Amino acid sequence: MKAEFDVRYTAGLARLNLSEAEIAKFQSQLSQVLEYVEELKGVDVSQVEPTAHANPVFNVVREDEPRDGFTPQEALANAPRQANGLFAVPKVIE
Amino acid sequence: MSLISLSISELQAQFRSKAVSPVEALEALEARIQAVDGEIAGYLNRDYAAALKAAQNADVNLPLGGVPIAIKDLINVKGESCTCASKILQGYRAPYDATVITRLKAAGAIPFGRTNMDEFAMGSSTENSAFAITRNPWDTDRIPGGSSGGSAAVVAADEAFASLGSDTGGSIRQPAALCGCVGLKPSYGRVSRFGLVAFASSLDQIGPFSKTVRDSALILNAISGHDPMDSTCLNEPVPDFTAKLGRDLKGVRLGMPKEYFVSGTDPQVDQAVRAAIKQYESLGAEIVEISLPHTQHAVAVYYIIATAEASANLARFDGVRYGHRTAEASNILEHYGRTREEGFGPEVKRRIILGTYVLSSGYYDAYYLRAQKVRTLIRQDFARAFEKVDAIICPTSPEAAFKVGDRSEDPLRMYLADIFTIAVNLAGICGISLPCGFAQVEGKPLPVGLQLIGKPFAEAELLQIAHAYEQSTNWHKARPVIG
Numbered sequence: 001m002k003a004e005f006d007v008r009y010t011a012g013l014a015r016l017n018l019s020e021a022e023i024a025k026f027q028s029q030l031s032q033v034l035e036y037v038e039e040l041k042g043v044d045v046s047q048v049e050p051t052a053h054a055n056p057v058f059n060v061v062r063e064d065e066p067r068d069g070f071t072p073q074e075a076l077a078n079a080p081r082q083a084n085g086l087f088a089v090p091k092v093i094e
Numbered sequence: 095m096s097l098i099s100l101s102i103s104e105l106q107a108q109f110r111s112k113a114v115s116p117v118e119a120l121e122a123l124e125a126r127i128q129a130v131d132g133e134i135a136g137y138l139n140r141d142y143a144a145a146l147k148a149a150q151n152a153d154v155n156l157p158l159g160g161v162p163i164a165i166k167d168l169i170n171v172k173g174e175s176c177t178c179a180s181k182i183l184q185g186y187r188a189p190y191d192a193t194v195i196t197r198l199k200a201a202g203a204i205p206f207g208r209t210n211m212d213e214f215a216m217g218s219s220t221e222n223s224a225f226a227i228t229r230n231p232w233d234t235d236r237i238p239g240g241s242s243g244g245s246a247a248v249v250a251a252d253e254a255f256a257s258l259g260s261d262t263g264g265s266i267r268q269p270a271a272l273c274g275c276v277g278l279k280p281s282y283g284r285v286s287r288f289g290l291v292a293f294a295s296s297l298d299q300i301g302p303f304s305k306t307v308r309d310s311a312l313i314l315n316a317i318s319g320h321d322p323m324d325s326t327c328l329n330e331p332v333p334d335f336t337a338k339l340g341r342d343l344k345g346v347r348l349g350m351p352k353e354y355f356v357s358g359t360d361p362q363v364d365q366a367v368r369a370a371i372k373q374y375e376s377l378g379a380e381i382v383e384i385s386l387p388h389t390q391h392a393v394a395v396y397y398i399i400a401t402a403e404a405s406a407n408l409a410r411f412d413g414v415r416y417g418h419r420t421a422e423a424s425n426i427l428e429h430y431g432r433t434r435e436e437g438f439g440p441e442v443k444r445r446i447i448l449g450t451y452v453l454s455s456g457y458y459d460a461y462y463l464r465a466q467k468v469r470t471l472i473r474q475d476f477a478r479a480f481e482k483v484d485a486i487i488c489p490t491s492p493e494a495a496f497k498v499g500d501r502s503e504d505p506l507r508m509y510l511a512d513i514f515t516i517a518v519n520l521a522g523i524c525g526i527s528l529p530c531g532f533a534q535v536e537g538k539p540l541p542v543g544l545q546l547i548g549k550p551f552a553e554a555e556l557l558q559i560a561h562a563y564e565q566s567t568n569w570h571k572a573r574p575v576i577g
Contacts, residue, residue: 007447014405014450015412016443017431030448032506037394037461043468050466051473053296053326054282054522054550060325074189078416087414090429 005034097122098252099573102161102309105255109154116149116160119255120206123162127207127253130576133234135226136248138167139175140207148204156202158316163198164257166245167208168215169300170289171195178291179223180213182411182418182437192289193324194258194300194317201316209244209257213439214408215265215293217241218511221502222441229498230273231574233538236495239269242303246273249303250541251576256304256313260290262297263396264490264515267527270303271490271543274529274572276560277303278310281550282522283328285314286321294403295326297396297519306570307528307561311335314553330551338558343377346559348546349384349483354514360493366531366542367489370563374487377562382483386475391468392517397509398452398465399520405449411437444505473521480549485559489514490527490543494535514545524548526560529569541572 007027011018018026072085081088097119100108108114124142131137145162152160165171168178170188172195177183195205212222220228220243228243230236231251238247242259246269249257259266261279270277278301285300292298302313315336320329350371355364375381413419413433420436423429438446452461479486492513501507518525530544544563548556564570 005451010447010451010454011443013454014446015409015427015430015434016438016446017435018443019435022440022443026444026447029505030444030451033397033448033509034451036506037398037465040391040394040398040464040468041460043388043391043464043471045464045467045471048467048470050463051469051520052466054473054520055326055328057283057326057328062322070189075415077189078186080413080417080419089414090423090426092426 005031098126100255101306102158102255102304102312103306105161106154106159109160116152116154117146119160120145120149120162120204123253130251131253133229133576134231134247134251134253135228136209136244136251136253137164137207138177138179138210138225138244141174145204145206152204153202158198158312159202160204161202161255162204162206163313164207164209164245164248164254165195165205166211166242166257166259168211168260168291169194169258171205175208176291177225178214179211179225180437180439180442181224182434183416184418186416190289193286193321195289197317203316207248207254209242209248211244212241213442214291214404215241215260215262216404216441216445218264218268218508219502220244221498222439224439227498230495231576232274232540233495236497236540237272239272239491239495241265243269245303246270246275246277249273249275249305250574252573256302256309258300259303260298260300261519262294262400263519264512266301266303267490267515267525267543267545268512270527272495272541274541275303275305276307276310276526276528276570277301278314278526278553279518279524280314280318280553281524283326283330284524284551284553285317286324286327288321288323292407294400295407296403297400307557307564308336308339310526311339311557333554335554335557338554339561341558343374343379343559343562346379347382347483348374348379348559349382349479349486351384351386351389351479351486351488353386353389354488358492359489360533362533363489363491363493363542366533367544370530370544371487373563373566377566384479384483384486386479386517388468388471388475389517392472392520393509393513395465395468395472395520396512396516397448398461399469401445401449402453402462403449405446405453408442408446441505469520472517476521476523485556486547488545488547490545494533494540494542518547523550524553524556526556528560528564529572531569
């Protein structure tokens with residue numbers, strides 16, 4: 001399984017560019033970490049349910065009542081680029 | 095004792111007798127910060143003018159009236175920066191208050207100063223900050239622990255009366271231990287995370303750093319309770335967490351897990367913790383040997399689950415709505431890839447990649463699902479132990495503070511620094527670290543932390559047990575000599 005770990009491919013999935021130096025370094029460091037976590041393969045979990053989080057609460061809902069949110073100005077206040085009251089992004093569709 | 099060394103309780107007594115005003119306390123604090131923070135680098139930012147205004151209008155009769163509290167730089171305080179010690183959030187201004195901030199303000203406290211941290215809370219030394227390396231006040235060649243290293247260091251150095259941090263795998267308790275202050279991780283669901291920048295959502299919890307156990311109880315009183323804005327924050331009754339302080343320990347059973355007393359722990363740490371256990375016996379507690387058999391797997395489980403959740407949470411940093419954005423990208427994929435390459439530091443990149451990998455097609459069952467199952471076994475260990483004991487006693491960290499630079503190039507070794515704190519987050523229970531002595535290292539005293547682990551939502555009992563020990567020792571009164 002370790003041999004299949006490919007930093008370049010995984011970084012692509014995470015939309016994260018890396019330099020060649022980072023790719024080499026992370027490949028070796030994270031292979032070590034993956035080797036370490038292999039120990040879990042030795043634990044018998046055949047009869048065990050997974051824990052997603054510590055408290056058994058599900059489907060928490062609240063009354064669907066309108067309340068104030070951000071104004072458009074507040075929502076855009078941190079935008080690195082905006083145009084006509086909208087977030088501006090590079091062209092997505094050719 | 096000087097004004098800046100006072101606990102919150104002592105400070106409030108001074109306020110209420112009008113011996114000291116909140117403005118005078120804030121002035122003294124600011125003078126202290128100016129005198130020593132050049133050396134400690136615990137703060138990233140602070141707005142003295144705004145805090146002064148709040149101090150002038152403070153109502154000292156409120157539960158935390160007029161008390162300045164430092165805030166880890168990943169909790170939103172309206173109008174302030176909230177960088178998470180990352181370049182990707184440089185320039186961001188929080189448009190709202192986190193629920194803990196709303197509650198601190200309602201209790202009369204003054205959020206003052208933003209503390210340094212490992213970038214996005216990923217680390218155990220605060221060396222992963224993009225902006226500064228915080229120093230341990232007891233030896234400035236050493237790290238303060240992490241990820242809430244700034245929040246711990248400023249309390250230990252008397253640059254804050256108390257602070258807030260966050261704990262995902264030990265990020266409150268480990269730096270509290272290494273800096274010699276009190277640090278409390280509440281049970282999962284006790285404190286709202288609305289307005290906390292998320293790292294690993296099934297593990298993160300906000301909690302206080304303070305000079306005394308009582309002060310942590312006071313802050314927990316203010317920040318606890320159900321919040322409709324955080325659906326994981328449970329609608330559990332919130333007791334007065336100071337109510338049981340001062341009760342004796344007759345009939346209290348403390349479990350000593352054999353897996354936490356193993357070779358590999360620094361002998362001086364082991365000795366200090368064993369001495370604390372003896373002290374508990376003399377205070378009337380019964381010590382019971384217990385076993386938490388899946389302890390050895392906690393670090394592996396954690397680094398799968400925490401990185402998986404982080405890789406999803408950090409997808410929001412895309413250079414569109416806030417934060418850093420790459421200069422010119424010809425298409426959207428280049429925009430994302432370069433924005434994130436430029437904005438994130440090495441440890442964050444490592445964890446995003448690891449987390450993405452363990453969730454990726456073909457590996458999900460082998461890594462993530464298996465880790466979630468072993469997590470169940472770790473939770474069951476604690477549930478069984480708590481049938482026999484009221485709380486668990488062990489070291490917070492296997493060692494005292496290490497040197498800056500010592501393991502920044504060895505991620506796996508750094509991850510193992512959290513070996514005694516991580517299981518508490520996986521189980522969702524509460525834990526506290528408090529000072530229990532010193533290790534003498536290269537001629538300098540370095541604080542050692544005692545960890546107490548409590549049942550879910552049993553913070554009041556945990557604080558009672560911690561307080562009884564604290565009041566029978568003088569460790570919490572020790573202060574580092576800085577400069």
